Amino acid sequence: MKPSKKTLNLARLIHVYVSMALLTLLLFFSVTGITLNHPEWFRDHQPQVIEIEATIKGVQKLTLENDLVTTEQQQKITTELEQTLAISLANASIELMSGELFYSIKQAGESASVSVDLASGEVFFEQTHYGWWAVLSDLHKGRNTSNFWGWIIDLSSLLFIIFAITGFILAMPQKRFRRTLLLSIGSTIFALFSIIYLA
Secondary structure, three states: OOOOHHHHHHHHHHHHHHHHHHHHHHHHHHHHHHHHHOHHHHOOOOOEEEEEEEEOHHHHHOOOEOOEOOHHHHHHHHHHHHHHHOOOOOOOEEEEEOOEEEEEEEEOOEEEEEEEEOOOOEEEEEEEEOOHHHHHHHHHHOOOOOHHHHHHHHHHHHHHHHHHHHHHHHHOOOOOHHHHHHHHHHHHHHHHHHHHHHO
């Protein structure tokens, strides 16, 4: 079945503009795919670690029952920590363990933790930055990234699908389309099953 001229023109137009939109993303995911596959290239890189010790006075004023922290008390501690350490704890996961309030923050290529002693108000902050390649690798995998970056990955996937479909439509009028299609699908399926088996 041959597509109409109008369909071909529309497919060509979409294919061209989608390819331009995908150029940067395609390069990004291709390069980071290689660096992700070869972590040994960055073996000598040492992570940057920042450590800060402080004391917050607000904790000492709180009355804790059975070492439990209410939502209001936790909010007060969080606000004072943000002011003392000049960081945002909006996306931190919080746990109460053995008389300590523990904050864990994970972002692409870096992690941070804050522990607060609920008896003394002593604070220990540690932040580790693993390097630019770790940031790019995490972005490639969509790990520890924002919702915005998740939408970028979804949009990229959608554009790749549109790019493939319009390319398929443009190839349909070619004389050797059927033979090329069968050969392409056959070799792709064989390669895919081989990769799965050898993985």
